[in-house]
Amino acid sequence: MNPVQPDIPALVKQFEEEGYLLLRNVLPREQVDRLNRAIDEIIAEEPESLAYNIYHAVERHPEIADLIDQPAILPLMVNLLGYNIQLHISHLTIRRPNPDDVRTSTSSFIHWHQDGPHPPFPKINGLTATYYIKACYILSDMSEPDRGNTKIIPGSHNIPDFNPATTDVSTKLEGEVQICGQPGDVFIFPQTIWHAGAPNRSNFERRQLFLGYSPIWMRPIDYHKASERLLKDASPIRRQLLGEISDNKFKYYVPEESMVPLKSFYR
Template identity: 70%
Template sequence: METTSLNILELKNQFDEQGYLIIPDVLSEDKVTRLNAAIDEVLAEEQETLSHNIYNSVSRHAEIASLIDHATILPLIVNLLGHNIQLHISHLTVRKPNPNDVKTATHSFIDWHQDGPHPQFPVIAGLTATYYIKVCYILSDMSQPNRGNTKVIPGSHKQPYNPNHKDVSQQLDGEIQVCGKPGDVFIFAQNLWHAGSTNHSEFTRRQLFLGYSPIWMRPIDYHQADEGLLKDADPIRRQLLGQISDNKFKYYVPEDSMVPLKSMLISHS
């Protein structure tokens, strides 16, 4: 484990109220270095562009896959979302300096939105429930704003909120830019209003997003996890890769033995 243990109950209360968390020093300096080296290998296989958006990134390198069941972060996610969960998405984003706001097919910036399917998750009384949670591993110096930082509006997951405009370049009331150093982690709910700002700095943004959802929900990245990931996977990783039973009904009502993540739940009393 690469960080001190977390106060999960305190963080859960903060997450429920604000819709996001920033947790410092989750990854060691050595782990950040190894992840960036892995990303270099992945990018060497891609076409040159101002902005990379690479999905199912855990299948591209073992170093990235090691984050699927991170020893510090996973117990927190289990207690935020429940134990019957899976890996929903793994998304590598790299945004190079873009002072002229050049639009690219790979989304060099992203306007305000909630994550979800088209047209949307069910909305009740103007609110969308939390269906999945994303963990963002910060791998470049994002300690200052305007480096392609993610923008969020704290608490907006609990409000029937519809911004008057979607344009990320316009500042909304209450918005903040999420800042952090390499090794920090940013966690947010899919129903939190957020945006990806343009990188107006001289730094390249590097972030890895791993999202988790209920195991009965179709993952974004794949219908069946890659065999290379499943090979030699322990029961926890098999659950996170969506492999708990040949009987698909069990995805809705699993036996305890099928969902070993239940052991990570703590009492909320």
Template identity: 75%
Template sequence: MTQQTLDIAALTKQFHEDGYLILRNVLSQEKVDRLNAAIDRIVAEEPETLAYNIYNSVERDDEIASLIDEPTLLPLMVNLLGYNIQLHISHLTIRKPNPNDVKTESQSFINWHQDGPHPQFPKQNGITSTYYIKTCYILSDMSEPDRGNTKVIPGSHNKPFQPESQDVRGKVDGEVQVCGKPGDVFIFPQNLWHAGAPNHSDFTRRQLFLGYSPIWMRPIDYRTASDRLLATASPYRKQLLGVIDDNPFKYYVPQESMVPLKEFYIHDAGQSVYK
């Protein structure tokens, strides 16, 4: 894959204002093909359904695990969340064509919501802080709306907001359907209001979400990373898999040597390009 150089400062500003980013051609077609082949293998082991939600997907195939520290996005994630971060979730979603809006236990479509625990993260003046950020790898042709696209309300992460209706099948003022081609990446925080629209097309939606959070939070997918994932992990990936020190206090106040991702952190706000 070709590593892009991103304008970190400009993207950070846009992210904080809009609550999401769409980055084009992050993955090569060859990488997309390998990921889809891995997904084919995974789905072949699952019961047939209109919609698949497969968590901890990095454990299912090394091709997916390779995205944990994807080099184009890693500096951006460090500068959006800070350098003391980990992999929080890896969630594969597949939505087959569903013109009749059949609702399945595996969620053929998902109504408007903010991500988070139950009860939800605390609010201050009606606003929830950003606790984790998801990168969504688009692996099927989502270049047109109504293909099971993710819907978002731009700016809804940084103001008191409640959709007029939770039902994703309606239309909310200001909503945007995120469109992209295979290899594009969509990035958004857990506090952005979003929804998973029904798939009324002839295309199957394939999206792979890898989320990142501060290392002191519990990951959604696992308590500790598996020996298999750690066996060949680089220092960056070991940090992202939560391995920094045996002393849990260091998750809150790590020594610099424990968080190698710090090298991607831009201290000077005027320095806009990671090199």
């Protein structure tokens, strides 16, 4: 039996209006289990902490690297952002139960914000264009709120000069939504939507893995050149997503069609 293909035009429309998508059952249970075993190995190499923020996570384990070109997500990402894109960031976040809100050096929660550089991206009529989009792979039971969930304010990306009443993540804001999902679900959002990482006051460990994508002419956040290990035996699509399309850097702005195989997914 062939899997049901997503209605990409409908998802693009929903994304543009609401500023996020929550896709159910993207990863099979077996893959979630493999990813969690990989994360256990990574954590074992880190100092003990209540919170982990591990950047360039694709370099840490092949199971994570295999999400770079995840086939259920990539065609949608191309149609949201265009086909001249690359991996922008891979950020593994773990929040262990922390009922007392103990502050950690790796940030056990994140206040309300939009992503972006400092000084910020330029605005036109109070709005910022979409420069990058993240796919958040939910790898633990986040089916209930207050488990360190990501919070968002739907539609805030389309409100000129929007600012929340407070940036304190512990204060409930009008219209806020906590993203709840099961292991294997994927949450997609742009840098423009207001979001926050809530404290984890539950008895459950939060595990979320963010893979972000941007135009290939932007500098990625947590790497500037892919390692030979990541590039070894990479398919043309993965090589593009790792930013390797040409020795002529002008082609990053005006690529030849053969340099951007992701164009085959573009509608």
